[in-house]
Amino acid sequence: MLKTAFNVLFATLLAGACGLTGAQSTSPYPVKPITMIVPFPPGGVTDLVARELAKRLSDGLGQPVVVDNRAGAGGNIGTAVLAKAQPDGYTLGVMTVSAMSIGPHIHKSLSFVPAKDFTPITNIVNTPGAVLAGVKTPYNTLQDLVKAAKAQPGKINYASVGLGSLPHLIAEKLSFDAGISLAHIPYKGAAPAMQDLLSGVVDLSFESSLTNTVANYNSGRLKVLATTGSKRVPILNNIPTVAESGYPGFVAQGWFGFFGPAGLPPAITKRLNEIAAGMLRDKLVVEKFDNLGIQADPQTPEQFVKFLQEQDRIWAATAKGLNLQLD
DSSP: OHHHHHHHHHHHHHHHHHOOOHHHHHSOOOSSOEEEEESSOTTSHHHHHHHHHHHHHHHHHSSOEEEEEOOOGGGHHHHHHHHTSOSSSSEEEEEEHIIIIIHHHHOSOOSOOTTTSEEEEEEEEEEOOEEEEETTSSOOSHHHHHHHHHHSTTTSEEEESSTTSHHHHHHHHHHHHHTOOOEEEEOSSHHHHHHHHHTTSSSEEEESOOTTHHHHHHTTSEEEEEEOSSSOOGGGTTSOBTGGGTOTTOOOOEEEEEEEETTOOHHHHHHHHHHHHHHHTOHHHHHHHHHTTOEEOOOOHHHHHHHHHHHHHHHHHHHHHHTOOOO
16 A cells, blocks of 8 residues: 555656646745754754755755754654645655654554655665674674574574664564574663663664764774665775675665655755755765765655655565564
8 A cells, every 4th residue: 555655656746847837836935934843852863964954955945944853752753743734845854764664564553654644855864774792792793693693593682772663673674584583672772772782781782873883883892793784884884784794685774854745846846855965965965974874865756755665665574574563
């Protein structure tokens, strides 16, 4: 059903690109400030990326773009706010894989339907994660870990930031692809999970961003066995990807995308996309994002729809394999 809805949305976008109405092409936009919803608290990576985008949009559109942090429920609260907004271009949002691609497959009671309630504008960044090991473990490569896990099914444990979180699903996807069984220890957040990895309470941790990983790796407090994106991360360029470590095609990473509510006029979508894509091709911005361990990923609206279809397929299969329902 979701795939069908995405296909309908894709066709709508193509039709809009081919023939805009005179009213859409001549209507003034914008004539007042714009709100940018971020479904997480200030200070995190999502917020930093959104504020960079808000600044570029403000410069390009000639109106203030105000960031509105609507945190809670793993991003679902802010995402629901955008879904209910008027499609006039004055309420936009930076949404993430957790709510848009994973949430529909592990929550029965979401108040929004990602494939129907939003207008995809562009992906902004991909956020590769990593497979981490404690310094006291004997694992120095992903191959070491897989070999040990096959010899000791269910004995090696790993921390995640919570049941149904992106790191949890990344770990289970890798376990499935590698044919191994690991013991999951869910934590209530990234800080306690990382602390127990550093102190040796748990063997492994799966991370969905590299914000805390790089500093601890550089100080020798943990091992990075592999990163989970489609390509190596510049700030960890000596670390292979999971795909390079024996699992071709493996990609399991987060992303932050730029959306409007469903029904956003194609002319506005196109203009917003052009400004965002220009930012994501700016060498200074790319370098800034690289230093945060995230990768700029400008796409056309049509490309972004196809990307969302693929993300939905990947995380639906992973969630189904776990038989995971959180409500």
